[in-house]
Amino acid sequence: MAFGSGRGFRACVLVVFLCMVVMSLAGCGSKYVPGASSAPPPPGQKAPAGxxxxxxxxxxxxxxxxxxxxxxxxxxxxxxxxxxxxxxxxxxxxxxxxxxxxxxxxxxxxxxxxxxxxxxxxxxxxxxxxxxxxxxxxxxxxxxxxxxxxxxxxxxxxxxxxxxxxxIPGERIQYVGPFFVQYGAFVVEANARNLRNKLAARGFPGTRVARGELNGTTYWRVQVGAFPSLTDAESARQRLVRESPDCFVIAD
CATH class of the missing domain: 2.40.40.10 (RlpA-like domain)
Incomplete structure (x- = not known):
């Protein structure tokens, strides 16, 4: 394709560039939120008014x-x-x-x-x-x-x-248990054992000490339980979080 002048050539290049930008933006827009609905309701059907x-x-x-x-x-x-x-x-x-x-x-x-x-x-x-x-x-x-x-x-x-x-529908999602609330972790096993005994005396007889490693360091994890359901474990976590802010629920 021939161009009558440098100005015409530059104008054409500018148009092509703008088109590429628009196409690029359109492509990015379609990928911006994976899984999100970006299409309106079918013709004749209104979105429910909540x-x-x-x-x-x-x-x-x-x-x-x-x-x-x-x-x-x-x-x-x-x-x-x-x-x-x-x-x-x-x-x-x-x-x-x-x-x-x-x-x-x-x-x-x-x-x-x-x-x-x-x-x-x-x-x-x-x-x-x-x-x-x-x-x-x-x-x-x-x-x-x-x-x-x-x-x-x-x-x-x-x-x-x-x-x-x-x-979560009307019936709760059932994850396989048992469940525990991890209360804390120690590098000294004796400290973990002492805490385990105190928690057991407070009404958590199933509390255990589990051994684990992280970045080459051995930790002794005090885990309160066991609870048969996630609901029970979460209720216990909410009670314990006042004294152990970083406690969390785990599934065994």
């Missing part, structure tokens, strides 16, 4: 999201992040005041108040959270945890973690 705009479509950074009308059977694997002090006391997407010490989370399309079981695939910890906010809108992250939830799952330190989340 309380407080629960199912109302919304747009963030040029991407439109259509919250699900039902959370039944929803499951997802991806990266979890967390948010805390900068948002503490501010309103969430459903109008609540964000409390970083409650077991809540943000999700892009799950209905508000959906209960979700989250498992940290890196360390096996599990926790139940309630969706009360929207987000996260960064890379491949699938859920934004409150500080309390992130702490229970061991996400606060690293900042992110690979997780599997499943919505």
């Amino acid at each position: 309380k407080g705009g629960t199912y109302k479509p919304y747009t963030v950074m040029g991407q439109t999201y259509y919250p699900l009308g039902s959370a039944e059977g929803y499951a997802e694997t991806g990266v979890a992040s967390w948010y805390g002090p900068d948002f503490h006391g501010k309103k969430t997407a459903n109008g609540e005041w964000y409390d970083m010490y409650q077991m809540t989370a943000a999700h892009r399309i799950l209905p508000m108040h959906t209960k979700v079981m989250v498992r940290n695939l890196d360390n096996g910890r599990v926790a139940e959270v309630r969706i009360n906010d929207r987000g996260p809108f960064v890379n491949n992250r699938v859920i934004d945890l409150s500080y309390a939830a992130a702490s229970a799952l061991g996400v606060v330190g690293p900042g992110t973690a690979r997780v599997r989340l499943e919505t």
Whole structure:
């Protein structure tokens, strides 16, 4: 193809460049939130109108999201992040005041108040959270945890973690137990044994000491239990967290 002048050539190059940019942005937009619904409801069908705009479509950074009308059977694997002090006391997407010490989370399309079981695939910890906010809108992250939830799952330190989340229907998701609450870990075995005896005397006779290694160091882990269900283990964790803030639930 020939061009009549340098100006015409430059104009054509500019047009091609702009087209490439637009195509690139369109491609990025389609991949921005993996698994999120970006298509409107079928023709003639309106999105359900939930309380407080629960199912109302919304747009963030040029991407439109259509919250699900039902959370039944929803499951997802991806990266979890967390948010805390900068948002503490501010309103969430459903109008609540964000409390970083409650077991809540943000999700892009799950209905508000959906209960979700989250498992940290890196360390096996599990926790139940309630969706009360929207987000996260960064890379491949699938859920934004409150500080309390992130702490229970061991996400606060690293900042992110690979997780599997499943919505909890009328009947709770049943994970195979038994379950324990890890109260603490010691490098001196005698200290762990002494704590185990004290906890057993307080009404936790199944408390055990488990040996583990991390980066070449041997740790003696005091684990309270055993509990037949995740519900029982979580109830115990909530009682123990006042004296051991970093305690968490594990499945044996």
